[in-house]
Amino acid sequence: MARPAPLPFVISRYAATRYKSGMDEAKFIAATRFGFGPGPQDGQGGDARGWLKAQLQGPDPGLASGAFTGLPTGQQAVDALRADAMARKTLKEQGLPEKGNFQSQARALYEQDAAAQLNFAATTPAPFRERLVWFWANHFSVSAQQNQAAPLIGPMLREAIRPHVTGNFAGMVQAAERHPAMLRYLDNDVSIGPDSRAGQRTGRGLNENLGRECMELHTVGLAAGYTQADVTAMANILTGWSIAPSDKGSDSTGFLCRPFAHEPGPQTVMGQTFDGGEQAGIDALNFLATYPTTYNLLAKKLVTHFVADNPPPGAVARISGVLRDTEGDLGAASAALVDLPRAWTPGQKLKTPFDYVVSTMRAAPPPPDQPAPKLLAILSGLGQPVWGAPLPNGWPDAAAPWAGSDSVTSRIDWAYTYAARFTDTGPAPMDVAHAALGPLLRTATLAAMQSAGSRREALTLFLTAPEFQRR
Amino acid sequence: MPSLSRRATLVGLGLTTTLGRVKLALADAPTQTRFVVVLLRGALDGMYSVVPYGDANLASLRPELIPPAPGQQGGMFDLGGFYGLNPNLPNLAAMYQAGELLPIHAVAGPYRTRSHFEAQDLLQLGLEEDNPGITSGWLNRTLRELPTRNGPALMGLAAGMGMPLLLQGPARVDSYAPEHFASPPPNLAARIAALNAGDPLTGPAITDGMQAASLDQSIMSDDATSAPGDAPNRGGAFPALASKVGQLLAADDGPRIAAFQLEGWDTHGNQVAGLKTPLTGLDQGLTSLKTTLGPAWAQTCVLVMTEFGRTAAMNGTKGTDHGTATAAFALGGAVNGGRVIATWPGLGSGQLFENRDLAPTLDIRAVAKGALTQHLGLSAPALARVFPGSGDAAPLSGIIRAS
Numbered sequence: 001m002a003r004p005a006p007l008p009f010v011i012s013r014y015a016a017t018r019y020k021s022g023m024d025e026a027k028f029i030a031a032t033r034f035g036f037g038p039g040p041q042d043g044q045g046g047d048a049r050g051w052l053k054a055q056l057q058g059p060d061p062g063l064a065s066g067a068f069t070g071l072p073t074g075q076q077a078v079d080a081l082r083a084d085a086m087a088r089k090t091l092k093e094q095g096l097p098e099k100g101n102f103q104s105q106a107r108a109l110y111e112q113d114a115a116a117q118l119n120f121a122a123t124t125p126a127p128f129r130e131r132l133v134w135f136w137a138n139h140f141s142v143s144a145q146q147n148q149a150a151p152l153i154g155p156m157l158r159e160a161i162r163p164h165v166t167g168n169f170a171g172m173v174q175a176a177e178r179h180p181a182m183l184r185y186l187d188n189d190v191s192i193g194p195d196s197r198a199g200q201r202t203g204r205g206l207n208e209n210l211g212r213e214c215m216e217l218h219t220v221g222l223a224a225g226y227t228q229a230d231v232t233a234m235a236n237i238l239t240g241w242s243i244a245p246s247d248k249g250s251d252s253t254g255f256l257c258r259p260f261a262h263e264p265g266p267q268t269v270m271g272q273t274f275d276g277g278e279q280a281g282i283d284a285l286n287f288l289a290t291y292p293t294t295y296n297l298l299a300k301k302l303v304t305h306f307v308a309d310n311p312p313p314g315a316v317a318r319i320s321g322v323l324r325d326t327e328g329d330l331g332a333a334s335a336a337l338v339d340l341p342r343a344w345t346p347g348q349k350l351k352t353p354f355d356y357v358v359s360t361m362r363a364a365p366p367p368p369d370q371p372a373p374k375l376l377a378i379l380s381g382l383g384q385p386v387w388g389a390p391l392p393n394g395w396p397d398a399a400a401p402w403a404g405s406d407s408v409t410s411r412i413d414w415a416y417t418y419a420a421r422f423t424d425t426g427p428a429p430m431d432v433a434h435a436a437l438g439p440l441l442r443t444a445t446l447a448a449m450q451s452a453g454s455r456r457e458a459l460t461l462f463l464t465a466p467e468f469q470r471r
Numbered sequence: 472m473p474s475l476s477r478r479a480t481l482v483g484l485g486l487t488t489t490l491g492r493v494k495l496a497l498a499d500a501p502t503q504t505r506f507v508v509v510l511l512r513g514a515l516d517g518m519y520s521v522v523p524y525g526d527a528n529l530a531s532l533r534p535e536l537i538p539p540a541p542g543q544q545g546g547m548f549d550l551g552g553f554y555g556l557n558p559n560l561p562n563l564a565a566m567y568q569a570g571e572l573l574p575i576h577a578v579a580g581p582y583r584t585r586s587h588f589e590a591q592d593l594l595q596l597g598l599e600e601d602n603p604g605i606t607s608g609w610l611n612r613t614l615r616e617l618p619t620r621n622g623p624a625l626m627g628l629a630a631g632m633g634m635p636l637l638l639q640g641p642a643r644v645d646s647y648a649p650e651h652f653a654s655p656p657p658n659l660a661a662r663i664a665a666l667n668a669g670d671p672l673t674g675p676a677i678t679d680g681m682q683a684a685s686l687d688q689s690i691m692s693d694d695a696t697s698a699p700g701d702a703p704n705r706g707g708a709f710p711a712l713a714s715k716v717g718q719l720l721a722a723d724d725g726p727r728i729a730a731f732q733l734e735g736w737d738t739h740g741n742q743v744a745g746l747k748t749p750l751t752g753l754d755q756g757l758t759s760l761k762t763t764l765g766p767a768w769a770q771t772c773v774l775v776m777t778e779f780g781r782t783a784a785m786n787g788t789k790g791t792d793h794g795t796a797t798a799a800f801a802l803g804g805a806v807n808g809g810r811v812i813a814t815w816p817g818l819g820s821g822q823l824f825e826n827r828d829l830a831p832t833l834d835i836r837a838v839a840k841g842a843l844t845q846h847l848g849l850s851a852p853a854l855a856r857v858f859p860g861s862g863d864a865a866p867l868s869g870i871i872r873a874s
Binding site: 228390 | 513523584585586587588589629634636639644645646647652653654655659660662663665666667669670672673674675676677679680681734737739740785786788789790792793825826827
């Protein structure tokens with residue numbers, strides 16, 4: 001073994017740090033349960049609940065801080081997809097292979113955008129607000145596994161999710177369903193009313209994908225008891241909601257309503273009749289967004305995310321009631337989550353790979369003299385590629401799918417791999433552990449870290465301890 | 472032997488050098504049969520994979536979703552004059568010729584939802600409707616009906632990242648996915664395991680992971696790192712994964728039951744192009760499984776199933792929307808294939824389910840129960856425990872070759 005034995009050095013670094021007792025447990029629960037663990041810029045004061053609620057005020061910190069400057073609008077990402085298609089077509093006409101001659105602009109946009117927003121999550125001083133952003137992005141999941149949607153997802157987060165996280169749910173529904181990312185992912189951009197002018201001329205017709213999923217997954221849920229006829233009607237209502245050609249969008253997202261593809265005439269969804277036109281879609285989505293079962297569905301998901309895999313019915317009823325009373329005020333619902341006593345039991349949730357990697361980046365940021373870790377590849381390797389859920393219901397928010405031996409083993413392997421960065425540099429592992437978990441750190445973990453043979457091993461033991469694998 | 476892992480080599484050495492002991496181990500093992508479930512998430516269009524080209528109504532329903540006729544350039548593989556196997560499945564066609572592939576048609580779960588997510592849950596739970604008392608997958612319940620055995624490895628294996636509901640439950644199950652990172656050395660791994668021992672989630676997962684690592688250390692270490700954004704479970708990754716899992720299943724002390732989950736079947740638009748990669752991946756992956764299982768293929772039954780079918784008619788975007796009945800496959804050296812099992816409901820007016828979908832004439836639980844009883848020897852009471860409330864779905868006979 002060529003590695004020099006760093007043992008005396010390690011021991012002296014450990015000796016310099018004493019266990020700090022009497023720290024405010026609530027502060028660490030606030031940071032881990034509601035955020036992604038304490039980060040270098042948190043600035044959390046004495047009042048944990050106040051710190052969380054303050055994050056619900058004002059505009060999205062990512063947008064307001066300029067952290068995403070230079071990233072594309074939806075329309076620009078749409079244009080990049082078109083440019084890719086043109087470039088490939090030209091190569092084909094010239095008889096040239098794509099390999100070596102073609103570089104996807106759209107793929108590069110996806111990777112830049114995912115890296116930027118992931119980096120923001122790892123560094124934001126308002127991690128509760130940021131967790132809500134990723135929660136809602138997963139609720140309106142669009143998957144990068146679909147190449148034609150991948151570069152649109154980052155813009156969708158900025159244009160449809162972030163502005164509405166503390167606003168009205170109906171506003172988020174409107175922005176999400178009409179965003180080109182969603183329209184492309186769930187095929188609505190090519191869905192054509194059979195009796196529309198386009199339908200009559202081309203013989204093409206309906207694709208009910210978005211109509212179904214916006215009801216089942218995004219709003220009322222199966223509990224509403226709707227029928228196939230309701231789904232078909234909703235899909236008809238949304239015909240014509242499509243993606244703009246270059247610079248022709250009605251706004252910077254790249255949305256365009258195409259009246260000639262819209263199914264004419266009134267449609268009835270769950271007993272409510274909507275006249276035709278783009279307004280019918282807006283009205284129908286407002287109807288779905290404010291339907292009683294929608295509030296139950298959202299409350300259950302929120303409580304599952306912030307309290308426990310099996311959400312306590314009383315807590316669900318409480319959040320559902322707030323949503324109903326405020327007609328879908330997500331800021332009020334988020335504040336009510338903070339006030340749930342059950343949300344303050346530590347360690348109820350197993351971190352997803354995303355949680356795990358982001359919280360590791362916050363607890364032990366990569367030393368500045370080293371190349372940045374390839375977080376996108378890491379998350380793919382851990383089974384949760386960024387914005388890459390396999391199906392439109394998004395990533396699961398329960399332990400079981402992430403608690404398989406291979407899932408847990410690979411995160412341990414990654415932790416050991418990542419900890420190698422701290423072999424001879426960076427903060428002492430014990431300092432990292434105290435700053436990240438405070439009084440939530442178990443004495444067994446501390447003891448194991450103290451007897452570790454190297455800084456790398458000590459940090460690995462911390463990152464793989466159950467109290468760090470949970471939130 | 473570049474294609475063989477060190478693990479496979481070691482097993483081979485074991486067979487030649489300590490034959491007596493290995494034979495004893497074989498005798499001790501409760502089952503040498505292998506049972507694999509491949510779950511196609513997203514709803515496979517059964518009428519595109521096993522095309523009922525002999526039905527006169529097919530052409531008007533979906534003119535652009537019918538592959539060229541058998542015998543034509545790029546045409547379907549004929550399955551006896553009425554059905555044709557999709558041309559993207561050439562290796563499966565060869566298995567059909569060899570009597571190892573059994574397509575089953577007009578099959579559906581007992582539920583009638585068109586929600587992917589509800590249907591996938593019910594398919595894996597083995598239920599007609601949600602039952603709060605039953606939270607384990609039917610394959611996990613199957614494991615509990617099998618005799619336990621001594622040895623280092625668990626009986627069940629989830630292939631690929633993520634534990635499917637099908638295998639969730641009280642019986643402990645291993646999982647395997649290609650490796651990307653450096654593993655901690657054994658002494659550190661032992662300390663990590665000790666720190667997690669009291670945790671009900673991470674504790675057992677780590678213990679199982681260490682057992683698996685000792686079984687297949689060499690198999691797990693030779694995978695290339697994936698690219699950013701790579702989908703772990705897409706058809707493209709299936710052949711490589713299936714190849715590794717085949718080696719694990721083939722080992723004398725390896726798992727006997729495995730489940731894969733593949734995505735990419737939800738083809739609402741441009742289905743012909745969209746299904747090419749997933750079908751090719753399925754075809755190649757099942758072939759990899761056969762190849763790496765080697766002689767154990769003769770004792771293998773693979774069940775390929777999906778949550779529901781798709782609309783009989785093409786939709787407005789050259790795809791299909793959520794439907795009801797679809798096709799399933801049983802394949803393996805133990806399978807009594809080379810024929811199609813179906814009570815064809817017809818595609819004429821009045822024959823479609825809700826005037827829209829292929830009507831189901833067979834319950835998928837009957838298929839699974841047939842395989843479990845004929846292949847794994849489950850008794851009638853055991854089948855009733857695995858599939859509670861499935862009394863109407865009698866086990867389908869003739870799935871497994873009479874030996």
